[in-house]
Amino acid sequence: MSQPLTGPELAGSCPIPKSRYPEITMGHGAGGQLMEDLIHRIIVPTFDNDILAALEDQATLSLPQSDSRLAFTTDSYVVQPLFFPGGDIGKLAVHGTVNDLAVGGARPLALSAGLILEEGLPIETLERVLRSMGEACRDADVRLVTGDTKVVERGKGDQIFINTSGVGLVAKDRTLSIASVRSGDKLIVSGTLGDHGIAILSVREGLEFETTIESDSAPLSGLTEKVLATGAPVRVMRDLTRGGLSSVLHELARSSQVGLVLEESAIPLKREVRAACEILGLDPLYVANEGKLVAAVPAESAEDVLDAMRQHPLGADAAIVGEAVADHPTMVLMRSAVGGERVVTMISGEQLPRIC
Amino acid sequence: MSQPLTGPELAGSCPIPKSRYPEITMGHGAGGQLMEDLIHRIIVPTFDNDILAALEDQATLSLPQSDSRLAFTTDSYVVQPLFFPGGDIGKLAVHGTVNDLAVGGARPLALSAGLILEEGLPIETLERVLRSMGEACRDADVRLVTGDTKVVERGKGDQIFINTSGVGLVAKDRTLSIASVRSGDKLIVSGTLGDHGIAILSVREGLEFETTIESDSAPLSGLTEKVLATGAPVRVMRDLTRGGLSSVLHELARSSQVGLVLEESAIPLKREVRAACEILGLDPLYVANEGKLVAAVPAESAEDVLDAMRQHPLGADAAIVGEAVADHPTMVLMRSAVGGERVVTMISGEQLPRIC
Numbered sequence: 001m002s003q004p005l006t007g008p009e010l011a012g013s014c015p016i017p018k019s020r021y022p023e024i025t026m027g028h029g030a031g032g033q034l035m036e037d038l039i040h041r042i043i044v045p046t047f048d049n050d051i052l053a054a055l056e057d058q059a060t061l062s063l064p065q066s067d068s069r070l071a072f073t074t075d076s077y078v079v080q081p082l083f084f085p086g087g088d089i090g091k092l093a094v095h096g097t098v099n100d101l102a103v104g105g106a107r108p109l110a111l112s113a114g115l116i117l118e119e120g121l122p123i124e125t126l127e128r129v130l131r132s133m134g135e136a137c138r139d140a141d142v143r144l145v146t147g148d149t150k151v152v153e154r155g156k157g158d159q160i161f162i163n164t165s166g167v168g169l170v171a172k173d174r175t176l177s178i179a180s181v182r183s184g185d186k187l188i189v190s191g192t193l194g195d196h197g198i199a200i201l202s203v204r205e206g207l208e209f210e211t212t213i214e215s216d217s218a219p220l221s222g223l224t225e226k227v228l229a230t231g232a233p234v235r236v237m238r239d240l241t242r243g244g245l246s247s248v249l250h251e252l253a254r255s256s257q258v259g260l261v262l263e264e265s266a267i268p269l270k271r272e273v274r275a276a277c278e279i280l281g282l283d284p285l286y287v288a289n290e291g292k293l294v295a296a297v298p299a300e301s302a303e304d305v306l307d308a309m310r311q312h313p314l315g316a317d318a319a320i321v322g323e324a325v326a327d328h329p330t331m332v333l334m335r336s337a338v339g340g341e342r343v344v345t346m347i348s349g350e351q352l353p354r355i356c
Numbered sequence: 357m358s359q360p361l362t363g364p365e366l367a368g369s370c371p372i373p374k375s376r377y378p379e380i381t382m383g384h385g386a387g388g389q390l391m392e393d394l395i396h397r398i399i400v401p402t403f404d405n406d407i408l409a410a411l412e413d414q415a416t417l418s419l420p421q422s423d424s425r426l427a428f429t430t431d432s433y434v435v436q437p438l439f440f441p442g443g444d445i446g447k448l449a450v451h452g453t454v455n456d457l458a459v460g461g462a463r464p465l466a467l468s469a470g471l472i473l474e475e476g477l478p479i480e481t482l483e484r485v486l487r488s489m490g491e492a493c494r495d496a497d498v499r500l501v502t503g504d505t506k507v508v509e510r511g512k513g514d515q516i517f518i519n520t521s522g523v524g525l526v527a528k529d530r531t532l533s534i535a536s537v538r539s540g541d542k543l544i545v546s547g548t549l550g551d552h553g554i555a556i557l558s559v560r561e562g563l564e565f566e567t568t569i570e571s572d573s574a575p576l577s578g579l580t581e582k583v584l585a586t587g588a589p590v591r592v593m594r595d596l597t598r599g600g601l602s603s604v605l606h607e608l609a610r611s612s613q614v615g616l617v618l619e620e621s622a623i624p625l626k627r628e629v630r631a632a633c634e635i636l637g638l639d640p641l642y643v644a645n646e647g648k649l650v651a652a653v654p655a656e657s658a659e660d661v662l663d664a665m666r667q668h669p670l671g672a673d674a675a676i677v678g679e680a681v682a683d684h685p686t687m688v689l690m691r692s693a694v695g696g697e698r699v700v701t702m703i704s705g706e707q708l709p710r711i712c
Contacts (some may be wrong), residue, residue, distance in 0.1 A: 026475055044482055061466055067420075070465075074504050105388055112428060112430035114521070122380075131402055145428060146414060165468050167518075167519035169419075
């Protein structure tokens with residue numbers, strides 16, 4: 001998915017003509033360019049409001065008489081298989097939404113769950129998923145307070161889809177934003193990339209490695225609290241889900257109008273994940289994670305934030321992986337271990353469908 | 357679905373043995389007893405918290421320094437067909453969630469949207485649904501502020517499923533609750549019953565009547581404001597969706613430990629809906645509405661509330677349809693026009709699948 005830098009025509013994204021996709025394709029759900037197109041061309045104009053248009057992972061709304069703002073986020077989970085090494089759809093549904101609140105600096109307050117069940121789903125499977133959601137809620141110290149269940153006919157769904165929405169409180173003066181990254185800022189990832197996507201794919205493809213690759217699905221609220229407690233003027237944090245680190249960096253680069261440069265040798269990768277990516281022809285930059293984030297911080301605070309992350313179990317492998325530059329705004333480059341730079345393109349459509 | 361009163365063994369609900377349903381059936385999504393069973397036996401114990409266990413249409417959470425509480429609700433919409441007389445899945449998704457906030461006395465603040473799209477969905481269909489959602493948001497004076505889109509393979513979904521979650525603010529001292537109905541309270545419905553369900557079914561079955569039966573899909577927040585502005589000590593309001601008036605009344609009767617008696621002749625019904633119900637063998641008490649509510653109010657306030665409803669376009673056909681009694685707690689009875697009472701049983705499972 002990355003390609004050698006041969007000229008300006010290979011800039012981060014190329015617009016897709018409307019007529020090329022008269023129908024929804026799997027790629028529209030892959031966190032890449034097709035989805036961006038859908039969001040920017042149809043969704044944002046239709047609902048026409050500043051909060052949605054900001055395209056943060058969570059909306060924030062002012063509250064009367066309060067020194068907090070309300071953070072509000074939603075995600076649906078359609079992962080297949082439902083159960084995989086290191087997690088299941090229930091855990092994912094809790095972690096993913098908790099993480100969308102946490103990376104905005106919000107303290108998760110409560111979750112909702114909307115279940116869409118396929119007729120014929122064994123009640124036992126449902127119970128197993130719900131138990132797992134319950135455990136994940138307790139782990140993340142968040143309550144699931146409201147829900148809804150719908151059933152669709154056999155063949156009109158796929159076992160279980162789960163929507164979780166979440167509300168949280170964020171300090172009024174907190175200004176994390178994807179539009180706030182400045183040239184010179186350092187990019188810090190909280191751990192190894194690609195574990196979740198490769199765990200799912202290994203199950204689907206029946207791949208076996210020396211050790212089982214487990215999803216990194218985890219609630220990041222403890223880690224983000226650690227980071228914010230440093231008092232460092234963190235610009236933005238984002239969890240790295242569909243489309244992986246690459247998709248998030250493209251969003252940052254575009255919204256903040258900066259260039260980003262990654263150091264290939266600095267990117268933390270598990271040996272097995274690297275091997276699996278080589279076998280499967282995947283670039284780990286595009287593979288989904290469910291318990292990792294990237295933070296952009298001013299250079300002078302980078303070591304403090306890195307230390308804070310490393311003190312948390314979910315940040316043990318945190319690393320500074322790159323920086324923002326004034327050159328080539330909106331473009332993401334990768335500097336390889338042997339020198340030389342290549343453009344990291346934005347994933348266009350499907351890489352790993354139904355990963356979350 | 358209603359049956360003659362022949363003895364106490366026909367009480368409102370009969371427990372369903374666990375082993376009878378090892379799998380999810382369409383009935384588990386129908387707003388009746390199977391769904392209740394799922395909620396009480398699995399969901400509430402798993403997530404074990406008072407707010408969820410209250411089973412109101414919306415959760416409420418306290419907010420720091422505020423004289424408001426946060427109302428939070430979620431619903432998924434899987435209606436088929438997507439477009440029907442009087443509405444579509446997009447309108448429904450906005451109205452339904454706005455209504456769940458409104459009946460709790462909350463002022464809707466913002467909505468989220470989680471789309472699950474089936475591969476192959478024409479982009480044009482998606483645009484039409486989204487435009488309709490946008491209009492419905494403007495009508496209901498609520499902003500859609502955050503969203504998520506997932507795509508599933510052809511045959512693993514059904515065109516579009518939409519989850520909307522909503523947040524709103526409710527005065528701290530507002531105490532609407534399904535557990536607060538007292539003997540002597542009057543039951544007021546805001547208009548004719550069954551329009552939405554019969555509109556959907558007419559399209560599905562290709563039924564034609566003199567006039568097209570249109571869904572009553574509408575945002576009830578204006579109507580609920582009118583009602584609350586009377587200052588009457590309203591016990592509870594509920595919108596009448598899946599399972600119709602019957603399901604809501606069973607919830608009230610059980611939670612408040614009162615009996616309820618309906619006057620058959622007082623129940624507002626459109627002539628065409630009555631005719632359709634007769635042809636189809638349906639009881640309008642069980643048919644879904646998407647722009648109607650029931651309120652329980654002390655007898656001395658009933659006329660005030662009724663007047664307030666009737667002054668609003670969505671309450672023009674409001675009527676007092678029954679009352680709460682000390683006799684036969686948890687049971688719902690219907691007094692027929694010719695005298696005589698019958699038990700209104702709780703719908704057990706499927707009546708009209710995928711009505712919302």
